[in-house]
Amino acid sequence: MMKILMNDKGKKFLIGTEDLHTEQGYIKQEEIASSSPGDVLKTHMGREFHVLEANINDYIQLMDRRCSIILPKDLGIITAYTGLGSGQQIVEAGTGAGAATIFLGNLVGENGHVFSYELREDFSQIAEKNVKGFGLENVTLKCQDVVEGIDEENVDLVFLDLPKPWEVVEQARDALKSGGYLAAYTPYIDQVKLLTRILKKRKFSDIKSVECLVREIEVKDKGVRPKTRMTGHTAYLTFGRKV
Amino acid sequence: MMKILMNDKGKKFLIGTEDLHTEQGYIKQEEIASSSPGDVLKTHMGREFHVLEANINDYIQLMDRRCSIILPKDLGIITAYTGLGSGQQIVEAGTGAGAATIFLGNLVGENGHVFSYELREDFSQIAEKNVKGFGLENVTLKCQDVVEGIDEENVDLVFLDLPKPWEVVEQARDALKSGGYLAAYTPYIDQVKLLTRILKKRKFSDIKSVECLVREIEVKDKGVRPKTRMTGHTAYLTFGRKV
Amino acid sequence: MMKILMNDKGKKFLIGTEDLHTEQGYIKQEEIASSSPGDVLKTHMGREFHVLEANINDYIQLMDRRCSIILPKDLGIITAYTGLGSGQQIVEAGTGAGAATIFLGNLVGENGHVFSYELREDFSQIAEKNVKGFGLENVTLKCQDVVEGIDEENVDLVFLDLPKPWEVVEQARDALKSGGYLAAYTPYIDQVKLLTRILKKRKFSDIKSVECLVREIEVKDKGVRPKTRMTGHTAYLTFGRKV
Amino acid sequence: MMKILMNDKGKKFLIGTEDLHTEQGYIKQEEIASSSPGDVLKTHMGREFHVLEANINDYIQLMDRRCSIILPKDLGIITAYTGLGSGQQIVEAGTGAGAATIFLGNLVGENGHVFSYELREDFSQIAEKNVKGFGLENVTLKCQDVVEGIDEENVDLVFLDLPKPWEVVEQARDALKSGGYLAAYTPYIDQVKLLTRILKKRKFSDIKSVECLVREIEVKDKGVRPKTRMTGHTAYLTFGRKV
Ligand SMILES: C[S@@+](CC[C@H](N)C(=O)[O-])C[C@H]1O[C@@H](n2cnc3c(N)ncnc32)[C@H](O)[C@@H]1O
Ligand SMILES: C[S@@+](CC[C@H](N)C(=O)[O-])C[C@H]1O[C@@H](n2cnc3c(N)ncnc32)[C@H](O)[C@@H]1O
Ligand SMILES: C[S@@+](CC[C@H](N)C(=O)[O-])C[C@H]1O[C@@H](n2cnc3c(N)ncnc32)[C@H](O)[C@@H]1O
Numbered sequence: 025m026m027k028i029l030m031n032d033k034g035k036k037f038l039i040g041t042e043d044l045h046t047e048q049g050y051i052k053q054e055e056i057a058s059s060s061p062g063d064v065l066k067t068h069m070g071r072e073f074h075v076l077e078a079n080i081n082d083y084i085q086l087m088d089r090r091c092s093i094i095l096p097k098d099l100g101i102i103t104a105y106t107g108l109g110s111g112q113q114i115v116e117a118g119t120g121a122g123a124a125t126i127f128l129g130n131l132v133g134e135n136g137h138v139f140s141y142e143l144r145e146d147f148s149q150i151a152e153k154n155v156k157g158f159g160l161e162n163v164t165l166k167c168q169d170v171v172e173g174i175d176e177e178n179v180d181l182v183f184l185d186l187p188k189p190w191e192v193v194e195q196a197r198d199a200l201k202s203g204g205y206l207a208a209y210t211p212y213i214d215q216v217k218l219l220t221r222i223l224k225k226r227k228f229s230d231i232k233s234v235e236c237l238v239r240e241i242e243v244k245d246k247g248v249r250p251k252t253r254m255t256g257h258t259a260y261l262t263f264g265r266k267v
Numbered sequence: 268m269m270k271i272l273m274n275d276k277g278k279k280f281l282i283g284t285e286d287l288h289t290e291q292g293y294i295k296q297e298e299i300a301s302s303s304p305g306d307v308l309k310t311h312m313g314r315e316f317h318v319l320e321a322n323i324n325d326y327i328q329l330m331d332r333r334c335s336i337i338l339p340k341d342l343g344i345i346t347a348y349t350g351l352g353s354g355q356q357i358v359e360a361g362t363g364a365g366a367a368t369i370f371l372g373n374l375v376g377e378n379g380h381v382f383s384y385e386l387r388e389d390f391s392q393i394a395e396k397n398v399k400g401f402g403l404e405n406v407t408l409k410c411q412d413v414v415e416g417i418d419e420e421n422v423d424l425v426f427l428d429l430p431k432p433w434e435v436v437e438q439a440r441d442a443l444k445s446g447g448y449l450a451a452y453t454p455y456i457d458q459v460k461l462l463t464r465i466l467k468k469r470k471f472s473d474i475k476s477v478e479c480l481v482r483e484i485e486v487k488d489k490g491v492r493p494k495t496r497m498t499g500h501t502a503y504l505t506f507g508r509k510v
Numbered sequence: 511m512m513k514i515l516m517n518d519k520g521k522k523f524l525i526g527t528e529d530l531h532t533e534q535g536y537i538k539q540e541e542i543a544s545s546s547p548g549d550v551l552k553t554h555m556g557r558e559f560h561v562l563e564a565n566i567n568d569y570i571q572l573m574d575r576r577c578s579i580i581l582p583k584d585l586g587i588i589t590a591y592t593g594l595g596s597g598q599q600i601v602e603a604g605t606g607a608g609a610a611t612i613f614l615g616n617l618v619g620e621n622g623h624v625f626s627y628e629l630r631e632d633f634s635q636i637a638e639k640n641v642k643g644f645g646l647e648n649v650t651l652k653c654q655d656v657v658e659g660i661d662e663e664n665v666d667l668v669f670l671d672l673p674k675p676w677e678v679v680e681q682a683r684d685a686l687k688s689g690g691y692l693a694a695y696t697p698y699i700d701q702v703k704l705l706t707r708i709l710k711k712r713k714f715s716d717i718k719s720v721e722c723l724v725r726e727i728e729v730k731d732k733g734v735r736p737k738t739r740m741t742g743h744t745a746y747l748t749f750g751r752k753v
Numbered sequence: 754m755m756k757i758l759m760n761d762k763g764k765k766f767l768i769g770t771e772d773l774h775t776e777q778g779y780i781k782q783e784e785i786a787s788s789s790p791g792d793v794l795k796t797h798m799g800r801e802f803h804v805l806e807a808n809i810n811d812y813i814q815l816m817d818r819r820c821s822i823i824l825p826k827d828l829g830i831i832t833a834y835t836g837l838g839s840g841q842q843i844v845e846a847g848t849g850a851g852a853a854t855i856f857l858g859n860l861v862g863e864n865g866h867v868f869s870y871e872l873r874e875d876f877s878q879i880a881e882k883n884v885k886g887f888g889l890e891n892v893t894l895k896c897q898d899v900v901e902g903i904d905e906e907n908v909d910l911v912f913l914d915l916p917k918p919w920e921v922v923e924q925a926r927d928a929l930k931s932g933g934y935l936a937a938y939t940p941y942i943d944q945v946k947l948l949t950r951i952l953k954k955r956k957f958s959d960i961k962s963v964e965c966l967v968r969e970i971e972v973k974d975k976g977v978r979p980k981t982r983m984t985g986h987t988a989y990l991t992f993g994r995k996v
């Protein structure tokens with residue numbers, strides 16, 4: 025279990041191995057170490073910080089994210105559309121900083137496994153640190169080009185977040201079990217078009233592409249309304265199923 | 268593992284204990300029973316049916332759904348926004364036909380558990396059949412009014428899909444562990460408003476309401492375009508976190 | 511001025527040269543003829559029908575629409591994004607049944623003019639009837655292929671609703687006044703891409719493509735919520751301006 | 754006709770009574786005065802500026818806008834849903850800086866008229882300057898509280914952009930001709946609810962509320978995709994029709 029501190033404005037802080045210094049004062053490391061979720065600690069300036077058990081979103085938000093990461097909304101749609109669950113085997117590429125990796129590792133649990141491929145060694149190392157930091161032991165990071173082949177077999181999902189997912193369709197097909205899914209995250213519609221063509225050619229079934237828009241609602245004393253600004257686009261999600 | 272048959276148009280069929288009769292001919296029960304995912308069976312009219320391992324979405328689509336069920340998109344957002352994962356403890360109300368129950372049970376796996384409350388005995392029985400049919404052993408169905416109290420403690424998520432979620436906020440608070448989430452699914456904006464007020468009063472943090480729109484993209488030879496019709500609204504999702 | 515009748519359920523009826531026969535009884539032609547907007551007429555069964563001055567949306571909804579027509583939302587965006595107003599000169603192609611033609615003719619008024627090109631004589635004739643029926647005298651229908659050339663000059667807007675708008679970019683450029691707009695309505699993203707390339711090549715400025723989603727809100731006693739079903743896509747609107 | 758200058762990056766400049774000074778050099782007033790749309794002028798640094806005929810969107814973008822103004826998308830929907838056209842009579846409140854006023858004045862033309870009510874004298878004066886600057890002669894600005902009454906009769910549209918439109922429903926009803934529309938722009942869903950109740954009570958027909966989302970599409974060499982950021986909400990538009 026990982027702890028996290030939250031100040032009275034809802035701002036969150038990861039806990040390291042040193043005293044926590046904030047604009048609202050500091051809290052001693054020993055005090056933090058001996059606290060439990062639900063406790064309230066005070067800074068030397070008397071400001072209250074709540075101790076919470078960190079959840080995965082806290083962690084991903086606060087970890088080292090040197091490359092762009094997938095938003096929760098898209099991870100949620102992938103989970104629901106491919107029927108992800110505890111105990112599944114997943115292949116992912118590329119790892120990036122590991123946001124999706126951690127989400128998927130947390131989801132499949134100790135009876136499941138995530139194998140994540142990444143070309144670049146620097147990203148693979150950041151991801152390593154991030155995955156370890158969250159305490160996951162069911163993740164294998166592979167600094168390999170996924171185009172050259174997928175070592176695993178009989179997996180439930182191959183998830184692709186890389187520029188040319190169509191180059192991996194055949195490898196994915198070989199790695200998937202019957203009924204398993206390929207899911208790809210691609211910002212451009214041109215990528216959707218090309219990938220769909222290859223999925224059809226390789227006889228995937230249930231081919232489908234969607235986009236997901238999440239809009240936040242503001243509930244204020246003056247009234248209720250959607251927020252003025254929203255994310256208009258992250259990427260399209262394309263799915264195919266091996267028959 | 269549950270098997271499913273799919274014809275050449277992508278239509279899927281649950282497998283019962285009898286021969287499968289379809290418009291494209293029948294397949295004998297023995298033949299189905301001895302088949303494995305990946306096999307192709309032929310009807311007496313020579314039409315091909317693929318054997319697939321049923322996944323959760325196949326199952327929920329085909330099971331007995333006598334009351335309205337939550338769409339995958341909303342279950343996905345709940346999963347991602349509350350950081351759901353393998354091994355978690357979840358309280359749900361009401362069960363309805365059990366679509367959300369099965370999704371959540373599948374997600375938390377054998378180290379986790381779902382406790383689902385339902386007022387009406389008829390729904391609880393349908394849900395029982397559906398949950399059993401999917402083979403889940405980590406679900407406890409309770410034919411009880413959740414307003415009268417939640418028996419569980421220290422749970423990760425209380426998920427509410429019932430008309431007056433604000434009546435359950437205090438009970439949920441007592442049931443949740445520190446850092447755990449309440450999530451509610453409500454079709455009307457008026458419900459969002461009232462629930463938010465009560466969540467604030469009960470000192471929940473990270474209070475947030477969103478709506479999720481999923482739009483399907485058609486990739487045809489003529490070109491690529493979003494589908495003409497889409498689901499414009501299911502419900503708002505409101506989240507709060509116990510500190 | 512054109513009159514229209516509306517029953518107590520909000521259903522509307524165009525007035526012809528004969529008695530009006532409805533499921534709720536009939537009303538004599540003479541009675542209708544001598545009525546004024548605001549009057550209430552009764553059928554022989556005693557049901558009340560309101561007399562309204564028909565507006566353009568009533569008319570377009572009720573007229574002969576043998577081909578697919580542009581929705582008001584898209585006509586509204588075209589109007590606002592190109593700064594349409596009274597007195598302007600517009601070239602349109604193709605006419606179809608004339609829905610956009612009538613909208614534009616009504617908008618530019620007697621000091622303005624709409625020149626509308628249509629390949630197919632049958633559509634051109636339906637449009638003729640529809641335009642006349644609405645009483646517009648500022649519209650010229652031309653049964654001509656717009657690709658072969660636009661006769662007009664110095665126009666404010668060239669509006670294209672046909673499959674290959676890029677074939678008309680040069681002709682449109684010649685027809686437009688400096689500062690005038692080309693606007694195109696295309697269902698497929700592939701069309702947007704190709705048209706944009708040609709607009710850039712022909713040195714149009716302010717090139718922009720948008721899509722417009724309108725969602726209806728239901729205000730009921732039970733609460734307020736967006737409608738369950740909505741139109742997810744009609745077409746993309748692409749704009750360019752002649753400098 | 755009003756002229757405008759545009760540099761090679763698409764940035765636009767209103768023309769005053771003096772030399773134009775920009776970061777790319779200056780252009781003499783006489784040279785500007787004697788230019789015509791379509792001409793290209795050069796700054797003393799040799800940079801090219803195109804002369805365009807200003808259209809209404811250029812003007813509204815560049816004029817003095819001290820209070821928040823309605824976006825074109827919403828003005829477009831109002832136009833299309835109420836069947837606005839040349840020659841109509843419109844009552845508006847409040848004027849604000851006059852963006853909607855100018856749009857509507859331009860639309861109804863010299864045979865139509867816009868009567869715009871504004872409580873605050875400072876806004877009324879800014880609007881006066883803005884309306885004059887655009888050269889409209891069919892607009893009457895009234896520094897009056899619209900709740901106290903509407904002087905006009907038999908108008909086609911009463912458009913309300915003020916916090917409590919329900920206070921004006923009766924006055925609007927008296928001012929409207931049979932078949933005319935009330936349209937209101939309100940950011941909060943609570944306002945929609947209240948207004949709808951009053952419209953029903955006052956026997957308006959065709960009562961409808963919508964929201965309009967416009968998403969821009971980026972067409973780049975790398976591919977086509979919706980923009981990352983978009984406007985998630987401006988306001989709801991509510992319509993009612995006098996029978
Ligand atoms: C956008 S990032 C992935 C981000 C990640 N999904 C997350 O949420 O944190 C894409 C990654 O794919 C990697 N990549 C690209 N092509 C690859 C290939 N052929 N094999 C393995 N990794 C690849 C890139 O180096 C990059 O780190
Ligand atoms: C819309 S259904 C739930 C559907 C379910 N989420 C699914 O996806 O299948 C709502 C259910 O809540 C139940 N319910 C309402 N109030 C309740 C209460 N106080 N305690 C337990 N169940 C309740 C109703 O009987 C109904 O079956
Ligand atoms: C979708 S319809 C237009 C509908 C119309 N905008 C409305 O709202 O009623 C397209 C029309 O364009 C016409 N068309 C296609 N190519 C053309 C061309 N090169 N010149 C003129 N008309 C053309 C077709 O015959 C068809 O009637």
Ligand SMILES: C[S@@+](CC[C@H](N)C(=O)[O-])C[C@H]1O[C@@H](n2cnc3c(N)ncnc32)[C@H](O)[C@@H]1O
Nearest residue numbers: 822823847849851852853871872898899914915
């Ligand atoms: C948001 S602004 C209008 C902006 C305008 N629609 C535009 O697009 O530029 C609302 C205006 O309504 C005015 N107002 C509020 N209540 C009013 C009333 N009862 N009578 C007249 N004006 C009023 C305010 O002073 C304010 O200037």
